[in-house]
Amino acid sequence: MGKKAGIVVLFTLLLGAITVAVLQHYPHQDEASSRQINAIAKPDANPLLSFKPHISAVPRPPETFTFPIALGETGPATNLYSGPNQYPFFCMTQESELGQPLVDNQQGFGIPVYQGDQVIGYSKDCSLPSQLFYFTLTEQNGEFTAIRLDEAAARKHNSSPLFRVEQGTINRFIYTLVMPIANQEVGERHGQSQWNKKLIYQFNGGSGIGYRQGRQKASRVMTRQAQQLLDGYAVVSSSGNKTSYTYNMLLAEDTARRVKQQFVSLYGEPLYTVGIGGSGGGLAQYLIGQNSTGILDGLIPLYSYPDMITQTTYALDCDLLNNYFTFRSDNPKAWRDWERRRQIEGLNAINEFPQKAGFLQPLNQLMAGFVPSFPDGNSECINGYFGLSAFINNPRQGFLRPFFSDDVIAQTHWSYWQDLKHIFGTDEQGLGRSTWDNIGVQYGLNALREGHITFSEFIHINHHIGGWKPQPEMRQEEIALPLGTRIPIWLTLWGNHNITKASEGPAPRHQGSIQAMEQAYRAGQVFIGKVDLPIIDARHYLENELDMHHMSASFYSRVRIAQHQGHSDNHVIWVAHKDHNPTAAAFKAMDDWLLAMKDNPQLSAADARPDALQDTCFNQDGSIYAAGSDVFDGQWNSKPQGQCQSRFPMFSTSRIQAGGGWGGDMFKCPLVSIETAIDNGWYLPFDARPHLGILKATFPQGVCNHEGRDLGRPGDL
Structure with a gap:
C-alpha cells in the first residue's frame, strides 16, 4: 500500500471512529429545523443616530412609543435610533418557554407559525404580547430554583418569597421585569410593597453575530440574581442585552433604555440602577456607561473585557498562530512545548493540559499529508477561542444549527462585521468592513528580545504567519456533522484555507478598513x-x-x-x-x-x-x-x-x-522602517544590525511603532 492510500485508509477509519463516538452522545434531530426561515424580509428605513464626534456627545431622540406597554399588547418592533431591522431574524420565543410569536405576515418571511400541524402565517419580527407570571424561589444546598405558580396558587402563597414577572417584546427582543411582591398584590400590575427601590439591569455574555431574537427564560433571569431578589431588588433584562445574540452595542443601548422605560413607567424611578453581567455582559456595561446617560448608575462587570472589537485584534491572531505551529513551522517539535507557544501568543499555555477536540489535529494532519500526532498540551487560544474566528470573521460561515434554509444562507453574509455594517460600512461586495489589521506586527518580538526564541525562529514565524484573506476570498469551513448531529468535526483546522501563504515573498498580511476603525471609535463600539x-x-x-x-x-x-x-x-x-x-x-x-x-x-x-x-x-x-x-x-x-x-x-x-501596549486599543499601528526600529533600540539586547536585509525582506512595508497614535482613531478623539 502506498503512502497516499495509507493516509486515506487511516483518515477513513479515524473519521468512522469519531462518528460512532459522536452519535453515542448527541441527538440527531434539531427542533429548530421545523421553524427554518426560507425567505428574507426587506427592512424599512429607520433612524440611525449620528456619531460625530463621539456617541457620548450626541443627544438621544425623544421616545416615540407610549410606555407602558399594555398587558396583552406588543412592544415596539423597531428600535428608536439604532438603524433598520436586521433580517433574517430567527424567533426564539419557544426556546424561552413563551410559545409561538404572533403572525405578522403571510408572505413567508421569518419563521412559520403553526396551529396544530398547519402553518397559519409567519413571524419576521417575533412579537409577543406582554403578560404576567408568578414565581417563587427555593434553595437547596446553595442552589436556587425558580418555580412558576399559577395565579390561584400565587394568591395563596405565603410560605416563601413571591415575585411578579412580566415578559413581552421590545425592539423584537424578549424583555423580563422581576418585582418582589406580597401575595395580596397578585392579580394587579403595580404592587411593589416588597421592593427596596433599587434596580438591577442584568446583562449576559456569549459570542453572537446577530440574526437571532435570543432566548430568555424568566427562571434563568431569577436564579442568576436570586440573592439580590431575596434582598428586595427588582431585576430587569432583555435577550437584546445578551451578547450571544449581538455585539451591536448601539442596539443594546437602545433596547436597555426602552426596557428601563417600561419598568419606570410602571413603578417609578428607582434610587439607582446597577448593571451586572459577565464576559460580554460586562463589556456591555462599560460601553453603555461610556456612551450614554440615564440607564446605569453603577457597573459590576464580571470577568469582563473592555469591549468586543479590540478583543478581536488578538483573538483573530490565535488561529494564525495555531496554523503556523501545526502546519507551517520548519521545526514542529519545538512548538510541542506549549509554554514556548505562550511566549508568542501571550495568553497562557500549559503542557499536558488535555484538549476536548484534540482528535482534530491528527485528522487534519492526515488530510494535509503530515504524520499524525495528538497534541500534548493546550492553550487559551485553543481552549477559549477555538471556532470563534470562523464565526466572527468569515462571512460564509453562519450557524451550525439549522435556523435558515440553504437559499437564505447563500444570500446572507454571516459575521460580526456584517452585524455592524450600518456602522462600519460595506465594501464593493456588500460585506461589512473589518477593523482587523496585522501589517507590520512583529509576532514574538518580546520573546526574541528576552532570548526565548532564536532570530531564525522569529523570522520564520513572521515570514509564514500571513493574515486572513480578504472576505470575498474566504470559504466556509469544511465541517462534517455525522448523520445529522450538531457536533462539528472541523476538517479545515485553524481556518488554514482562509489564511494567506508565502510564495515569492512573505505571506501577505491583512489590511483593515480605516473607515470601519474610525466608525467603531465614534459609534462607541470601542471602550476609550x-x-x-x-x-x-x-x-x-x-x-x-x-x-x-x-x-x-x-x-x-x-x-x-x-x-x-x-x-x-x-x-x-x-x-x-x-x-x-x-x-x-x-x-x-x-x-x-x-x-x-x-x-x-x-x-x-x-x-x-x-x-x-x-x-x-x-x-x-x-x-x-x-x-x-x-x-x-x-x-x-x-x-x-x-x-x-x-x-x-x-x-x-x-x-x-509583539511590542504593543497594555491598553490593547491599537487597531492599526503607524509603520517605521527597519532602520528606524534598529536605531530606536526595539530589538535590544538582540543585535539586529547584521540582519537588516532579512528583516526588510520579512517586513517589506515596515514594522509597527507602538509608541505612535492608532491610525484608526479619529484625530478629534
Whole structure:
C-alpha cells in the first residue's frame, strides 16, 4: 500500500471512529429545523443616530412609543435610533418557554407559525404580547430554583418569597421585569410593597453575530440574581442585552433604555440602577456607561473585557498562530512545548493540559499529508477561542444549527462585521468592513528580545504567519456533522484555507478598513475609558483553566480609564480564587458607594468611593489575601510586582508580545522602517544590525511603532 492510500485508509477509519463516538452522545434531530426561515424580509428605513464626534456627545431622540406597554399588547418592533431591522431574524420565543410569536405576515418571511400541524402565517419580527407570571424561589444546598405558580396558587402563597414577572417584546427582543411582591398584590400590575427601590439591569455574555431574537427564560433571569431578589431588588433584562445574540452595542443601548422605560413607567424611578453581567455582559456595561446617560448608575462587570472589537485584534491572531505551529513551522517539535507557544501568543499555555477536540489535529494532519500526532498540551487560544474566528470573521460561515434554509444562507453574509455594517460600512461586495489589521506586527518580538526564541525562529514565524484573506476570498469551513448531529468535526483546522501563504515573498498580511476603525471609535463600539461611574470589575482567577476570561483584560480597561481621565479612582478590581464568589460582596460595596453619591450629589464617583473599597484579591475561603492601591502592580504598569499579582499572575496577548501596549486599543499601528526600529533600540539586547536585509525582506512595508497614535482613531478623539 502506498503512502497516499495509507493516509486515506487511516483518515477513513479515524473519521468512522469519531462518528460512532459522536452519535453515542448527541441527538440527531434539531427542533429548530421545523421553524427554518426560507425567505428574507426587506427592512424599512429607520433612524440611525449620528456619531460625530463621539456617541457620548450626541443627544438621544425623544421616545416615540407610549410606555407602558399594555398587558396583552406588543412592544415596539423597531428600535428608536439604532438603524433598520436586521433580517433574517430567527424567533426564539419557544426556546424561552413563551410559545409561538404572533403572525405578522403571510408572505413567508421569518419563521412559520403553526396551529396544530398547519402553518397559519409567519413571524419576521417575533412579537409577543406582554403578560404576567408568578414565581417563587427555593434553595437547596446553595442552589436556587425558580418555580412558576399559577395565579390561584400565587394568591395563596405565603410560605416563601413571591415575585411578579412580566415578559413581552421590545425592539423584537424578549424583555423580563422581576418585582418582589406580597401575595395580596397578585392579580394587579403595580404592587411593589416588597421592593427596596433599587434596580438591577442584568446583562449576559456569549459570542453572537446577530440574526437571532435570543432566548430568555424568566427562571434563568431569577436564579442568576436570586440573592439580590431575596434582598428586595427588582431585576430587569432583555435577550437584546445578551451578547450571544449581538455585539451591536448601539442596539443594546437602545433596547436597555426602552426596557428601563417600561419598568419606570410602571413603578417609578428607582434610587439607582446597577448593571451586572459577565464576559460580554460586562463589556456591555462599560460601553453603555461610556456612551450614554440615564440607564446605569453603577457597573459590576464580571470577568469582563473592555469591549468586543479590540478583543478581536488578538483573538483573530490565535488561529494564525495555531496554523503556523501545526502546519507551517520548519521545526514542529519545538512548538510541542506549549509554554514556548505562550511566549508568542501571550495568553497562557500549559503542557499536558488535555484538549476536548484534540482528535482534530491528527485528522487534519492526515488530510494535509503530515504524520499524525495528538497534541500534548493546550492553550487559551485553543481552549477559549477555538471556532470563534470562523464565526466572527468569515462571512460564509453562519450557524451550525439549522435556523435558515440553504437559499437564505447563500444570500446572507454571516459575521460580526456584517452585524455592524450600518456602522462600519460595506465594501464593493456588500460585506461589512473589518477593523482587523496585522501589517507590520512583529509576532514574538518580546520573546526574541528576552532570548526565548532564536532570530531564525522569529523570522520564520513572521515570514509564514500571513493574515486572513480578504472576505470575498474566504470559504466556509469544511465541517462534517455525522448523520445529522450538531457536533462539528472541523476538517479545515485553524481556518488554514482562509489564511494567506508565502510564495515569492512573505505571506501577505491583512489590511483593515480605516473607515470601519474610525466608525467603531465614534459609534462607541470601542471602550476609550470615558466613564466616570462607580465600577467594581470582579472576576475569578481562571488562568490555570485556560479560560478565555483572562485576568489581564481588567487592566486593559484600567489603562484606558487612566489615559482618558488622568486617574482610575472610580475603578476597583477584585480577583478571587475560583471557588469563592465575590458577587454578593460587590453588590453590598456598590450599594454603599451609590448611596454615598445620593447623599452627596456634588461628589464624583472617585471622591465618593468608600475608603474601605480597594483593589483586592480573595482566598478560596473568601478571606482577603491582600488589598490596596499597589497589590496588582506589575508588568502592565511597569512597577514592582504587587502581592495580588504574585498570588494570581496574569499573562498578556499576541499583540503585547509583539511590542504593543497594555491598553490593547491599537487597531492599526503607524509603520517605521527597519532602520528606524534598529536605531530606536526595539530589538535590544538582540543585535539586529547584521540582519537588516532579512528583516526588510520579512517586513517589506515596515514594522509597527507602538509608541505612535492608532491610525484608526479619529484625530478629534
